[in-house]
Amino acid sequence: MSRIAYVNGRYLPWRDAGVSIEDRGYQFSDGVYEACEVRDGRIVDWPRHAARLSRSLSELRIREPMPMVSLYVVLREVIRRNRVSYGIVYLQVTRGVARRDHAFPAGDVAPSLVVNARKLNFERNQQTAAKGIAVITVPENRWERVDIKAVSLLPNVLARQAARERGAYEAWFVDRDGFVTEGAASNAWIVTADGRIVTRANGPGILAGITGQVLRDVIAALQLRLEERPFSLAEAYAAREAFVTASSQIVMPVVAIDGQPVADGMPGPVALRLRDEFHRFSHFS
Amino acid sequence: MSRIAYVNGRYLPWRDAGVSIEDRGYQFSDGVYEACEVRDGRIVDWPRHAARLSRSLSELRIREPMPMVSLYVVLREVIRRNRVSYGIVYLQVTRGVARRDHAFPAGDVAPSLVVNARKLNFERNQQTAAKGIAVITVPENRWERVDIKAVSLLPNVLARQAARERGAYEAWFVDRDGFVTEGAASNAWIVTADGRIVTRANGPGILAGITGQVLRDVIAALQLRLEERPFSLAEAYAAREAFVTASSQIVMPVVAIDGQPVADGMPGPVALRLRDEFHRFSHFS
Numbered sequence: 001m002s003r004i005a006y007v008n009g010r011y012l013p014w015r016d017a018g019v020s021i022e023d024r025g026y027q028f029s030d031g032v033y034e035a036c037e038v039r040d041g042r043i044v045d046w047p048r049h050a051a052r053l054s055r056s057l058s059e060l061r062i063r064e065p066m067p068m069v070s071l072y073v074v075l076r077e078v079i080r081r082n083r084v085s086y087g088i089v090y091l092q093v094t095r096g097v098a099r100r101d102h103a104f105p106a107g108d109v110a111p112s113l114v115v116n117a118r119k120l121n122f123e124r125n126q127q128t129a130a131k132g133i134a135v136i137t138v139p140e141n142r143w144e145r146v147d148i149k150a151v152s153l154l155p156n157v158l159a160r161q162a163a164r165e166r167g168a169y170e171a172w173f174v175d176r177d178g179f180v181t182e183g184a185a186s187n188a189w190i191v192t193a194d195g196r197i198v199t200r201a202n203g204p205g206i207l208a209g210i211t212g213q214v215l216r217d218v219i220a221a222l223q224l225r226l227e228e229r230p231f232s233l234a235e236a237y238a239a240r241e242a243f244v245t246a247s248s249q250i251v252m253p254v255v256a257i258d259g260q261p262v263a264d265g266m267p268g269p270v271a272l273r274l275r276d277e278f279h280r281f282s283h284f285s
Numbered sequence: 286m287s288r289i290a291y292v293n294g295r296y297l298p299w300r301d302a303g304v305s306i307e308d309r310g311y312q313f314s315d316g317v318y319e320a321c322e323v324r325d326g327r328i329v330d331w332p333r334h335a336a337r338l339s340r341s342l343s344e345l346r347i348r349e350p351m352p353m354v355s356l357y358v359v360l361r362e363v364i365r366r367n368r369v370s371y372g373i374v375y376l377q378v379t380r381g382v383a384r385r386d387h388a389f390p391a392g393d394v395a396p397s398l399v400v401n402a403r404k405l406n407f408e409r410n411q412q413t414a415a416k417g418i419a420v421i422t423v424p425e426n427r428w429e430r431v432d433i434k435a436v437s438l439l440p441n442v443l444a445r446q447a448a449r450e451r452g453a454y455e456a457w458f459v460d461r462d463g464f465v466t467e468g469a470a471s472n473a474w475i476v477t478a479d480g481r482i483v484t485r486a487n488g489p490g491i492l493a494g495i496t497g498q499v500l501r502d503v504i505a506a507l508q509l510r511l512e513e514r515p516f517s518l519a520e521a522y523a524a525r526e527a528f529v530t531a532s533s534q535i536v537m538p539v540v541a542i543d544g545q546p547v548a549d550g551m552p553g554p555v556a557l558r559l560r561d562e563f564h565r566f567s568h569f570s
Contacts, residue, residue, distance in 0.1 A: 005306055018303035019311060021290055021399045026304060027377065028438040029314035060443075090385065092312065099403070100375065102438065102445035102470055114306045118384070143440050144426035153313040153387065154437040155428050158345075160387035185387055 004081040006074050006115040011081060023112050024095040028102065029152035031094030031112070032056035036210075037247045038079055038087045038117065042284040044247070046072060048210045053093070056149045061104070062095050065113040072285070078115045087119040088248055092151065120248065129275060132255030132267040134168035135183065135244070137233060140175040140205075146182075149207055159184040168256070170244055172236075175205070179230035182206040183244050186252070190231055191241035191270045198235070201228035211245040211278075218274055218281045233257075241268025251275035289366040291359050291400040296366060308397055309380040313387065314437035316379030316397070317341035321495075322532045323364055323372045323402065327569040329532070331357060333495045338378070341434045342396075346389070347380050350398040357570065363400045372404040373533055377436065405533065414560060417540030417552040419453035420468065420529070422518060425460040431467075431492055444469040453541070455529055457521075460490070464515035467491040468529050471537070475516055476526035476555045483520070486513035496530040496563075503559055503566045518542075526553025536560035 005017035024030035034053050037044040050068045057064055065071070075089050094112045098105035142155045159171035163184070172188050173181045180188050181200065187209040189199040197219060202208035219226045236242060242254035242262045251274045253267030262268075290302035309315035319338050322329040335353045342349055350356070360374050379397045383390035427440045444456035448469070457473050458466045465473045466485065472494040474484045482504060487493035504511045521527060527539035527547045536559045538552030547553075 007306060017306045019306055021292060021302045021304055021377075021401065023311070024442075026308070026311045027318075027436060028442050029436055030439055030442050033312075060439075092306075102442050103449045104442075104446050116306065141429035143428045145440070150439055151312060151314060152437040152439040154315055154345075154435055155430070157309075157313050157315050157387050157389075161389050164388045 004078065006078050006113070008112055008114075011077070017114075017116070019112060019114065020097045022100060023097050024105075025092065025112060025151060027100055029150065030060070031092055031151045032060065032062070032149050033090065033092040033151055034149065035088050035090045035247050036075070037250070038084050038089050039279065039284065041079055041085050043072070043075060043079070043089060044279070044282045044284060045210050045214055046075070046285045047283055048213060052149060052208065052210060053091075057093060059145070059148045060095070060150070062093060062111050065093050065111045071113075074115055078117045082117045082119075084117045084119050086122045087117060089115065089117040091115045094151075125249070129252055129272070130267065132253035133170060133244075134256035134259075135170045135172050135242075135254050136163045136166045136168045137172045137174045137180070137258055138162055140173040140181050142173065144204070146207055147204060156184040166259075170254075172257075174233050178232045178234070180233060180236055181230075183246075186244035186246035186249065187212040189243050189245065190236050190239035191268060192235070193238070193240050195240070195270075196225045196227050197270065198227045198229060198231045200230050209245055211247055211250060214281055215245055215251065215274060215278065218277050221281065222273070222277065224270070239263070241270050243268070243271035243274075250278050289363065291363050291398070293397055293399075296362070302399075302401070304397060304399065305382045307385060308382050309390075310377065310397065310436055312385055314435065315345070316377055316436045317345065317347070317434050318375065318377040318436055319434065320373050320375045320532050321360070322535070323369050323374050324564065324569065326364055326370050328357070328360060328364070328374060329564070329567045329569060330495050330499055331360070331570045332568060333498060337434060337493065337495060338376075342378060344430070344433045345380070345435070347378060347396050350378050350396045356398075359400055363402045367402045367404075369402045369404050371407045372402060374400065374402040376400045379436075410534070414537055414557070415552065417538035418455060418529070419541040419544075420455045420457050420527075420539050421448050421451050421453045421543055422457045422459045422465070423447055425458040425466050427458065429489070432489060434492055441469040451544075455539075457542075459518050463517045463519070465518060465521055466515075468531075471529035471531035471534065472497040473521075474528050474530065475521050475524035476553060477520070478523070478525050480525070480555075481510045481512050482555065483512045483514060483516045485515050494530055496532055496535060499566055500530055500536065500559060500563065503562050506566065507558070507562065509555070524548070526555050528553070528556040528559075535563050
């Protein structure tokens, strides 16, 4: 657990790191977030996370709490104070504190900014990747604007909990037409029998993952074949490989879907290769 | 603004009323709430609110933070300490504080409980009711479990803000089939040309409003005709009356929908009568 957090202008010990009960993040889930991988104390792909954060804020018309270059300094300071070499830095911006009323507060309410960081166990993550993870599928039941990285994550919480209770790590949402949209906290990918890598194109219905964006560069550089289109659950069941992408997991092989093994039930070579190559194409800052 | 809030076991001055940055309400909107009208310092229809709260918690498998009878004592104490005669008491329960991870925390994490209360201006509310309010309509875009009174209210926030920007007070969600589901923070009702009162039956797609529940008793007692079924936007445009129900507004006449007057653009007699009679059928505790 992170021991020092940045909260609205101050670096605070954990026990003091709090927000008002009338913070709109708490009462309305009226806020957005980013979570970035930290490697060797540096932030992976910060420029892309910053661009997505700007877009999320813009879509909700929440003011940027500070210039992105200053936010970067805060992130680095939180990483430093928590001595995180490998881990995650998390930031959350909400519309700020105001008397409870659904509509935006009148006047110039300052947005809230919270940043924390924590260590992850690198070896354990590598071991997980070497074994692969299981996913389940659940009906897509989220709101329409999941392209905004908002903290209104209750459906994702319930989906992840359902996965855990069925012995899996992630849940994939499946829309009414039988197509996988994305995971509860990751993007979904398959490799077809003839070696094409398939993932949904960014747009309505999914969050544009940063890891997935970088992975497109990796795939292009390695001259692998990519198809950006929805894939069906039936295709996923029949896939040669499957994997998920997320900042905390990079490329994580999926070895079972709904209790059925993917191919031979072992992590696939494409997923493992993409995982190995990934950080050659990442930006570190 | 409320000056004293109850936060996890303590009555705190407003400036100290905070929750952890890792409260799951803040990071995941993993919590529920209730807002009850206060009249003469008493809570209106508390048993029904308590029952709905129990259901919301049960649906999300969040433990009750304390027995409902104790919660009632806390609510009354917050009302008393804030000297609220007429107003609103608000309570929020979240899954508690835990290291960020979508799935439910392992072990016995205590749920968080926050209660605050604030005065409303009775005369101003009566004046608003005498004039009626305008509503706009927006496409239904929320998640499927809006029957749970959860704090994942971002779509509602955006709908209410859209209403304000179009000179209205409330937004009604309209589903793909052209039927009104409910308001962003209220239930939606119309009175047809031949005097039938129409509102959607409780069930998937809407939150079962407490004020609406009590109003069904009022309607039955007054021997008015009620039809519990979805009504279309076209029916709403052609209605003789329209109104919304919510704990903070009781029965509030709607005099315009999408900029078009409802009938003659004045509050209707059925809505005003139901508003007048309402508290004869309410429970006070």
